[in-house]
Structure formats: C-alpha cells, structure tokens
Amino acid sequence: MKAVTRLGGWAVSGAVLLLTGYPAARLAAQDTSAVDRGVRIGLTYRPGVRPGMVVLPGRGPVLDSVRAIVARDLDYSDRFELITLPGGDSLRASVVAPPSPAATPRGGGAAAAGGLNYPLYQALGADFAVTIAPTPGDSQVVTVHDVAGGGVRREFRVHLPALTDPGFRMAVHRVSDRAIEAALGVGGMAATRVLFVMDGKVYAIDQDGADQRLVSSSDHSAMSPSWAADGRRFAYMEFWEGHGRLFIQDVASGKRTAVATSGQALDFTPAFSPDGKTLAFSRATEEGTDLYTVNIKDGCCLQRLTVGRFYDNLSPTYSPDGQRIAFVSTRAGLPQIYAMAADGTDQQLLAPFDYGATGSSNAPEWSPDGQSVVFHRDVGGTLQVFVLDVRTRAVRQLTSVGRNEDPTWAPDSRHMAFVSDRSGYRQLWIIDLETGRIRPLLQKSGARLPAWSPRLPETASSTP
C-alpha cells in the first residue's frame, strides 16, 4: 500500500506536468487565442473547473483504437480535464494490471470496481474513469467509473463493428456519447458529422476531423448543405443552367431527389422544419429574393412567407420548436437578422443593430436548445461570429482573429463549427463557447459553408 501511495504521489507530480491544459473556463468564449495549430502546450491545470477523466488502455489493437477515439471524443467534448497517463509502459502496465479483464456484463460492476485502483486515479485528478473490455462474445463492455465515489457509475455492452467496417468510427463515437451521458447526464456531440462545401462539391467529415467523404454526386456546383433534424437526410442547392435547384439526399442510401417545386428559379439556402415535413428556402426572382416553404412529403403546396419587392429576405433557420423562423432581411438597408412566425406573420427585428453603424449581418442558425442564434457580422471590413441570446436580445462577439463566418451549431449547443482564415487560409474550425477553446476541424483550404449534424441515428451512420 505504501508503494502505491508513493507511486501515486509521483504520478500526481508527473500528471501536473503532463496534463493537457485549457484556457480558463471563465474566460468563456472570447476568441482571444493566438493561432492554434492543433498542438496545445500551455499547461494551466485548474483543478475543480471541470471533472477529471481518464480513459484506461484496452487490450489488443482494436481496443487501442477504440480507446484513442473515445479519449479524443471526451477531450473534444470540452467537458472534462482529460488525464493522460504519465510514464511509459511499465507504469501503464502497473496501472492496467489491477482491473479484471473478465468484467462480466451482468453483475460485473462489483468485479470491475474491485479491480480499479480508485485512490490512484483520484490522486491523478480523475473524477471519472472509462474502461473498455472485451467479453468472451463478440462484444465489449464499457464501464464508466465514478472515481470520487469509488464505484461504477454505469456499465453497458456494445457490439463494435470490425475496425475495417465503415461504421466502426461512428459506433465508437456513440460509445463516447454514452460515456458522457453516464458521467454527466448531458448529451454529447461525438456521434456527429459536419457537411461542408469544397470546390463546388458537398463533403462530410466526423466531428473529430476523421473520415472525410464526398457525398454529392453530380458535376453541378453545389452550395448550402443543411441537415434534417433526424439526421437521416440533408438538403443542398445546385446550380443548373442559371437556376438554383434544391435536392434532398438520404444519408443511408445516398439517393437524392429534386424538390418538386424547384428548378425554374434560383432557389437556395434550404432549411428543414424540425418535424421534417417542410423545407423553407430563399428564392431569387426579378422581384428580388424572398422566403418560401414547400411540403416535401407531397412535393407540393409552395407557400410564400415574405414579400420584399424592394428588399431581399433569405437564409431561413427554424427555432427547434418549429414555431419561429430567423432570417436575413435588407429591409433596413444592410442585411440584418429578423424573425417571424413559421407561417410568415409577426415579422420583427431579432438581433439589434445601430443603424448606420453596425455592419451587414448574415448566415443565422438557431441553436438546438433554442436559446441562441449565431450569425456573422461585418466588423471593419471583415466578418466575425456573433451569438444572440434570444430571450434577452443581447449580442456577443465570439471571434476576433482573422475573418470568421458561416457558424453552425453542434447538437450540444455549446460547440460551433465555422470558417476562418486565422491560419492564413480559409479552413474549418470548431470553437467551444464555454471554454473558448478552438481547434481546426479540417486543415484544407477552400472548405466552407459547414453544417453540423444532429446526433446521428444508428441506421444512418454507414454513409456518409
């Protein structure tokens, strides 16, 4: 026991040095960071700010991959101080040795708890520990330990597909979300993908930057991908002979259908209603640009929501209850953010601005929790991301480094993907509004117009 204590003491000092650090949580969401190229070296360990989390090594190459993906997901959730185990293999071995590999799926809590050295992990700063162990069958048991409480918080069995299976990563991301849910009782955003446009084509990528795939199939130039709330479909626009045509694509099958009422005008910026029955979009005609809705189930019932004539209305986004639509309007001159009832009535200014002083505001997206609307605004000739508190109408600037635009919410309503040229060229970044931490999502030039998915249902995960 003495040896363990000594080891624990050594490990704590090692951990303090090696722990990955974060900008302080209370500096919340002020993008004052210098360019972060994905390597974090500033070690400012703040015990007590966020619970410590350790993901323990598994057995075999598959579980090593699983552990690596889960650890990164938990890190990227920005809800934990992720604790990396200090030392080399000998320490790892001594750390790993105690847990019983034969954690049984049922009634295994006691066995696993008995095997895990809680005081050691507590000394390392961990409040939670996650173990992933193989079972005699073809499945794995994931255990979320409450280190501080000295017991098992939750244990669940998963059937992970083979490493080479296209659904492998998404299945592991789902494990991460269940672990977050078990530890904190909140939903994560690990099992999500981000759609974006590059070179006129639509791509999808996991939120951790892995598994980028082309999802649009035609030679026509595409814009403005947008998810349905169930994560099974997405919509986007393509240029066809001077017109803008809207398409809805099924994620699982990859099959797409043209929106029936579209193709004879310039239709763009599609947005699904939360119930998935209606598609709102912008239509540009010689009268200007206005908002319309169409019943996508029956491909009918085109309805006009705005009548601009001498100004434009565009870029609709539904509130998550489906009652309101926020949009951009140039009715006061420069484009600004307005809102209306979903049937087009009760139109009013949403994001306050100073006439003649505030720059153009565009690209609104209503947060999944309904409390905020994020958009970008021209500040001194460049664009910055702003977030509006829907209840108080307070507007807060989130970014200040470089040009930042086209923000899109993660389903946890605290992370956001956006386009920024802070590194010298335009690429996709993710910001956590709680901690202000920023990481690159895709280090490729020219990626733009991101759309973050809701949590993806299992049946829709194979593609994209």
Added chain:
Amino acid sequence: MKRLSLLLLGGLAIMAVAACGGKKPETTPTPAGPNADSLAAAQKAHDDSMRAAQDEADRKARAEAERQRRIADSLAALGNTTAAVKTLLATLIHFDFDKSIIRGGDAAILDQKVSILQANPGLRIRLSGHCDERGSDEYNLALGNRRATAAKQYLVSHGIDAGRIETASYGEERPLDPAHNEEAWAKNRRDETEILAGGDALKQP
C-alpha cells in the same frame, strides 16, 4: 453540258457528211479537187465549234467560281459581323461594392445591348449577376440577382421585350479573377450577357 454535247454532235454530223462526200468520187469519177478543201473546211468547223464549246465552258467555270467567291465573301462578312456583334453584346458591366445600381458609364454599354436586341429580333439572352468574395456567400446570390435584374430592367425600360431576357445569379461562385485584392474584386463585381437563342447570324445594329 447539254449544249456542249449538242455542239459535239453537230461536229460529228459534219464529219460524217464529209466522210460520205469523200466516198462519192470513188463511185462517180469526178475531179477529186474539192475533196481536200471540204475536209479542211470540215476540220476547221470542227475546231471552231470545239473552241467555242471550250470557251463557253471556261466562261461558265469562271462565273461559277466568281459566284462561289461572292458567297464565301458574304458569308465571311456575315460571320465577322456576328462575331463583332457577339463581342459587343458580351461586354461586361460592373458594380460598386454591395451595390446593384447601374453606373453612369455602363448605361452606354447597356444602350449598345438595346440596339443589338432591336436589330436582331430573334435574339434571346441571359444576364447573370456576379459578386466579389468579400460579402457573405449566400447573401451574394441575392445581390447577384439584384445586379442581373437591374440590367434587365434597364433593357426593358428601353423597349426590349421582357420575355427575351432571362436573369441568373452566381454570387461569388464564378470569379473572373481569383486574386484577393481590390483590382480582382472590381473585375468580379459584374453582369455577364450570354446568348440563349438566335445568335447564329447577328446583324450589326
């Protein structure tokens, strides 16, 4: 050709007569004097008719070549005109940042388009509006639409039937100059004119 063969037939007939004439002295012993003369005369007549036929053929060939040249020349002239009119029609108009108002100098370019459309009633065009990269990607589709519509309204207000002009917008998706500076941006804020129909043979206004 028909006349040429008739002439040849005529020549042969003369030769046949001459041949017959040539045989007669053998049966009727008359002096053989005129024989040489008549042969020469026949030969001369034949040569003359052949020459005439040849001259006629040459003259017709020359006329035909001349006619072909005239057609080619006029076709070329027509082509040159069409190309010139197309170039004129394709002249870009440009806009100020985030504006869709036709600039004073560009009204003359639109007046030219009015004249071309008036001189060529079969001509149908599409005006497409474009933007620089500074504004928002999606807003620029609406702005490009305003730019195309502004030019169309100008043409329609100068008497062109609205049904002959389509409008489109590509926002900032198709820059002419991909550079990131004011010079490139100024080039990219534009309306393009594209021929949809009736552009095979255009008349100069």
